[in-house]
Amino acid sequence: MASLEKVQAFWDRGSCGEIYGLGKEGQDKYAQVAKARYELEPYLLPFARFEEANGKDVLEIGVGMGSDHQRLAQACPRSLKGIDLTERAIEHTRARFEAFGLRSELAIGNAESLAFADNSFDFVYSWGVIHHSPDTRRAAQEILRVLRPGSIARVMIYHRRCPVGWMLWTRYALLCGKPWLGLDEIYSKYLESPGTKAYDVEEARALFVGASMVETQVVPGMGDLLHGEAGQRHRGPLLTIGKLLWPRWLIKTISKRWAFGQVLLIEVKK
Secondary structure (H helix, E strand, O other): OOOHHHHHHHHHOOOOOHHHHOOOOHHHHHHHHHHHHHHHOOOHHHHHOHHHHOOOEEEEEOOOOOHHHHHHHHOOOOEEEEEEOOHHHHHHHHHHHHHHOOOOEEEEOOOOOOOOOOOOEEEEEEEOOHHHOOOHHHHHHHHHHHEEEEEEEEEEEEEOOOHHHHHHHHHHHHOOOOOOOOHHHHHHHHOOOOOOOOEOHHHHHHHOOOOOEEEEEEEOOOOOOOOOOOOHHHOOHHHHHHHHHOOHHHHHHHHHHHOOOOEEEEEEEO
16 A cells, blocks of 8 residues: 555646646646546546536545636535645646636645545535545545535546556566556556555445445546547557557447446445
């Protein structure tokens, strides 16, 4: 298990999606980041349904570059709070909100120990964050703790059975003469920040034990489809060729039939 400090250090070197804003400033920079985000992850907006934040007390865990946090703010919630493990992400989101004239209470925070009272929020949102936490189960339980009874959380974590997992296993296990390495070790060492985890559907449901409802959906992520800057840690001729020849239509077909994809969407009701 990687320490929280190692995870923090990794993301302090660059917030997720920051690469898409290079060469731009102010509103143009953050609009470009958001455009790339929603084009590369077309399943995000239909799942998140940010408009449902209207009139509610809302928390986002892991604001990153602030694209989703901006959508939450524009939904006119009663109150909006956002946390992130890194000062870099908080600075980006503050700069974004200043550029667009929006308001939120932003602070550095740890998903495993939320600085909020029980039953504080009507809506909690977290995209691609708690699978990086050393204690993902604890983070999931913290989400339930701060939710009000009957309220909704929408969370994305990584799904274990997916094309990007097998690509990484082929590269770092099979081709390195270590076929005994399991997917969990591969994700932990080579996917993103140290200790990154992935789950099957039943494991994901178990993270939110105590919830009155847990609904899940698996879809192929941009890493599975070799879109955008997915794989930037692993650049090389094989990746370049793979992006040209990759059978994206086949991946999408398989995913629909057998729940084979990197993105695990979870809707939780307390």
